[in-house]
Amino acid sequence: MRDNLLDRLSESLDLPAPQQDVFVSGHTACPGCGAIPAIRAVTRIIGPNAIYLVPASCASLYVSPPDTTALQAPVIHTVFAAAFAQAEGLAYALKRQGRDERVVVWAGDGACYDIGLGGLSGIAARGADVLVFCNDNEGYQNTGGHQSTATPPDATTPIGRPTADDAPATSQRKDLVEILAAHRVRYIATASPAFPEDLEAKVKYASSLSGFRLILLMTTCVTWGFEARHSMRLARLTVDTGYFPLYEVEHGVRYRITYEPPMRAVEEFAALQKRFRNGDLVALKREIAQKWEDLRFKAGRYPDGAKA
């Protein structure tokens, strides 16, 4: 129940009523968790008429603490690799029953890039009517900041260091958007909670479509080694340094860059976090340059734009 000044103002000014928060207080995420503004924004846009699935992740803990839940919609907590197929099965059953709830997965990079990649690939290839959010905080942060295949080059984690004689450390990470683009899925986008208008447009558009859709969210994690107060500043820098491009891909081929970053120095982003202290950023800068070269090439193929 919202009965505040803003509501009454918007009524008197004949503005559209503000959307209700679906993710409310009571969660147990860390101070400075970059996923919270993201999940708030996403769930507010999608609304409560949805069934959410959460595989093993921080969200298994912070969304529904014992005997309560911060999400004002049903949420199914499941094991690490099972959320994608489960969402697909649910979507088929709802369709068979003529129900209209949306099926939404809120998964981390561990579930999407690593242990659940087979399941994600499966439902992507089958065009399941599921909207997936990959909350990419670049590692297994819940267990203590361990390396995933989304962990950037030059970062140090408790199980990997960016040194030449340490073979298991990541020298390059997977590109999830490209993996899914190769599946020719209906819609893929990247988004950041630090760019709320861009995020809102993408979530709204994805919600209006059916079939497989995935939005990759870059969210900051205090395990990166920064002060909580810098969380949103870092989130902006992931985008403004070109480290995390904002773009979308339709049907796996139509690319559109949705924000032109000022390309601030990546050192500015790296210096705020402890995880890059052992890296010289050479590999990271090369990755960023190659990503933009590839992205510009692909975005230029269809000048009509992604939605044509």
Add this chain to the structure above:
Amino acid sequence: MVTSDRRLINGAEAMALAFNLAGVRVAYAYPITPQSEVMELLASDPNITCVASDSEYNVLAGAEGVLWAGERCAIATASQGLLYMSEVMWEVAGNRLPLVMGVFSRAVKGPGWCLGAQQNDVLFMRDTGWLHFICESAQQMMDLMLIAFRVAEKVSLPAIVSGDGYYVSHQKEPVYVPDLASSRQFVGDPPRQGLPTGGTAASYGALVPPASFLRLVRHIYEDMESALGVFVDASAEFADRFGRRYSPVDFLCADDADTILVTAGSIGGTAEHVVRMLRQQGMRVGLARMRCLRPFPAAMLRHGVRSAKRLVVVDRNLLYGIGGAVAAETRLALDVLSGPRPSVYSFVAGLGGIDVTPEMLMAAVEYAETKPPTVGRPLFVTEAGVEG
């Protein structure tokens, strides 16, 4: 009025038909021998949305999703496929989703590939919270599948209905197929209360404190125990309607028997033949056939065999460090008897799909009637006889 159609079909066809008769509208499929025919039949059923999934793990996860909507789902697997599902099996039971899964047992890849029948795949799942009914024929597959839906949905736990690969899955036999209307009436509608609905805040399977976890686990334990009574009631109604009666453990000539053969699965048919033959020769031999392995009908088994001198348990499975699974559970079932109790002889036969012949079962009976039981290890029976 109940009408039954008598058809020459195998266990795979019986399983697929049973899913159809139960009103299943969604199926998840992934091929594995000897189950693949079930999948092909489900995919060709125009009333079923059949999803060709990418692994057995995701078959079970997909089916779990279907069940979350209060919708039934058809799935079947074997061997490696079942093992691959095992993580999700705990969760499906924990979420109290009454999924019914068909399994055609096949040896698991240990020392090498072997595609023959062996029950270690299903027996590995004994602790997961799934009910487990086991068949020896295509007719039993048809019937126990329908009964399994009733029991699973009544106690809110998932169920495996298994048969030995090839012996049950591939062998054609005349099967009475009940008509659609009577089957649907018997099975009833799937329960839908308490499941996720858009707009209603609720969390499922979230983090719970240890005290709550204990409470939830104990509920599962108690409801699993109660499933025996539910099976008996459902089975009685099934017998009234369709004329075939099943008990969690079916006895034959056991009342006055000195020696009782105990089997689970396809060996039961051969054992029945052997018991009738030995009875004709005047030997006091009986038979106990397990239909329900989870929950294990310990009291019923104990009551039925209490006056016998010896039990000859023949297992088509081998638990490393233990021996035969049914023998081990039979020993536990007898544990509460005070005073004289039957000696338990544990025989292991037919691993990897080797045929278990009447001669092998007779050799086991003869061994038990002339020699003391071995302690701590099973006896292997082959065509050459009992190996000590």
